[in-house]
Each structure stands twice: as structure tokens, then as C-alpha cells.
Amino acid sequence: MKRFWTIFTAVAAMAMLSAPATAATLIVATDTNFPPFEFKDASGKHTGFDVELWDALAKEIGVEYKLQPMDFNGIIPGLQTGQLDAGIAGMTIKPERAEVIDFSDPYYNAGLLILVKADNTDINGIADLKGKVVSTKLGTTSEDFVKKNAQAKEVKLFPNNDAMILELMSGGADAVIFDSPVIANFMRSDAGKGKVKVVGPLYMGQSYGIGFPKGSPLVPKVNEALKKLKASGAYNALYMKWFGTEPK
Known part of the structure; x- marks a missing residue:
């Protein structure tokens, strides 16, 4: 019986280690201060267009996440090393960046x-x-x-x-x-x-895009979720809230 429980425990531990990363809480980086995209409100809570857009996307694809405010110049290295699962921080889609990380479809011009x-x-x-x-x-x-x-x-x-x-x-x-x-x-x-x-x-x-580590399975899921938010009008409502105009 003791041998059985030892084997069972080892198998369970291996199963936990091999579980897909998407089942875990995602670490999502955002800039510390980039209003109106991300900033601290009067209560000290991080908010803004990017923050609320990501929250809507996360709900649409059914993932849990932890927001990680940090200096902008640390986000791409964090994605490259796999310390971050995503980064939404008014990040311009540039060819040299696209060589080292993956981007979502554009979400802001x-x-x-x-x-x-x-x-x-x-x-x-x-x-x-x-x-x-x-x-x-x-x-x-x-x-x-x-x-x-x-x-x-x-x-x-x-x-x-x-x-x-x-x-x-x-x-x-x-x-x-x-x-x-x-x-x-x-x-x-x-x-x-x-x-x-x-x-x-x-x-x-x-154009701004959401950054991911190279080969991230989140990219197609986020792109599909973004299309749904735009089709439903939720994206437009969020855009109007933060910029006072319709999306351009």
C-alpha cells in the first residue's frame, strides 16, 4: 500500500507539472503610467482603456490573470524570457519587435x-x-x-x-x-x-497590439475574442468611454 501511494503521488505530481500553461493564472504586463491606456486612479487601482480591454478579452476567452504593472522597457524582455504571458501597454507593432515576440491584431491606431x-x-x-x-x-x-x-x-x-x-x-x-x-x-x-x-x-x-511570447497559443484566441467584442459593440463602448469618440 505504501508503494502504491508513493507511485500515485509521483504520477499526480508529474501530471500537475505537465498541465498546460493556459490553465494557470496568466501574468499580464501593463505600463505603470500611460493614461488613458493605463494608470492609477484616485483609489490607487490600475485602470484605463488597455486594462479594461484586457479584462474583457480575458472574460471572453475564459482565463484568469494577474496584472503586472512595470516600466515599459521591461515588457518585451519579460515576454522573450517567458516571465510574462502577455503585455498590453500601448505597444506599437514594429517589425523589429515582431521578430522577438508575437502580436495580436491591431486594437488601436x-x-x-x-x-x-x-x-x-x-x-x-x-x-x-x-x-x-x-x-x-x-x-x-x-x-x-x-x-x-x-x-x-x-x-x-x-x-x-x-x-x-x-x-x-x-x-x-x-x-x-x-x-x-x-x-x-x-x-x-x-x-x-x-x-x-x-x-x-x-x-x-x-497601430498598437498586445504582445505575447513567440508561439503563444493565446494569440489566435485573443484575436477571435477581439473580433467578437468589436462585433458586439462592447469595444466601441469602451473606446467611447476612454477617448470620447468612435474608433477610427
Whole structure:
């Protein structure tokens, strides 16, 4: 009998170890501060468009998850090493990223904008950033764009949106270049209203996607769930809630 229970226990342990990862609680990364996509509300709870969209997708495909807020530049390495099951953080679908992680279908279309102080008359577009100090966010498409297209005197990189914009407001930078929804959100806020303005056109149209480790079986499931949310109107309602307009 003792031998039987020893064998039974060993078999049970092996079965638990071989259970599919999808049966476990998923670890889903999101940025710490990227309003209106993800941020802490007044109660200290993480919320935003990305956070609520993922929750709706998780319910649709029937998975449990734990949200893991972290600096944006740590998300892709976490997906590559398998420490994360997914990442939703306003992540632009770029060819170089798609070489190391898998993406869902696009769920948001955006671009880059230049933000300056309201009284700035020197900067009207990308060409006017020559010799200027520009702040943006570390590890993002904006960083790549500034370094490639703006002949700035200095590009200051920050781990989060608040520090990036504070550098402009405090006079440490002449301009900010970053994702259009974040810029628009700051312009509508009490901190930015009437104090800043956007100059130039929308640069580098881009789409956001949800990131996964290479070969993740979650990708087709999430894509199908996203289609269902769009067909049912749930996606549109969520979009209207956070951006005040219909999806573009």
C-alpha cells in the first residue's frame, strides 16, 4: 500500500507539472503610467482603456490573470524570457519587435505628436527641433523617431510619461514627442489645459497590439475574442468611454 501511494503521488505530481500553461493564472504586463491606456486612479487601482480591454478579452476567452504593472522597457524582455504571458501597454507593432515576440491584431491606431509650451513660437514641426532639447519615453517608437528624424541637441529619455512631460513644463526640454492619445489626454487635463499646444502634423501613423511570447497559443484566441467584442459593440463602448469618440 505504501508503494502504491508513493507511485500515485509521483504520477499526480508529474501530471500537475505537465498541465498546460493556459490553465494557470496568466501574468499580464501593463505600463505603470500611460493614461488613458493605463494608470492609477484616485483609489490607487490600475485602470484605463488597455486594462479594461484586457479584462474583457480575458472574460471572453475564459482565463484568469494577474496584472503586472512595470516600466515599459521591461515588457518585451519579460515576454522573450517567458516571465510574462502577455503585455498590453500601448505597444506599437514594429517589425523589429515582431521578430522577438508575437502580436495580436491591431486594437488601436495612433501616431506621434510634438508638444510644446503654449507660448513657444520657435517650433512648428520636426525641422524646428534642430539644436533643441527633446524629451520622450525610453524604449518607445518615439525614441526611435526622434533620434532618426530630429537633429536635436539632446534627447532626454524618461521611464514614464509624467517625468517626460514634467521636463517640458519645468523648462528642461523645448519639446516632447510622444503618442497622440497621451498628448491629447495631457492637453485636456488641468495640468496641461491652456499651458501647452501641439505643433506640426501627426507623424508616423502606427497601430498598437498586445504582445505575447513567440508561439503563444493565446494569440489566435485573443484575436477571435477581439473580433467578437468589436462585433458586439462592447469595444466601441469602451473606446467611447476612454477617448470620447468612435474608433477610427
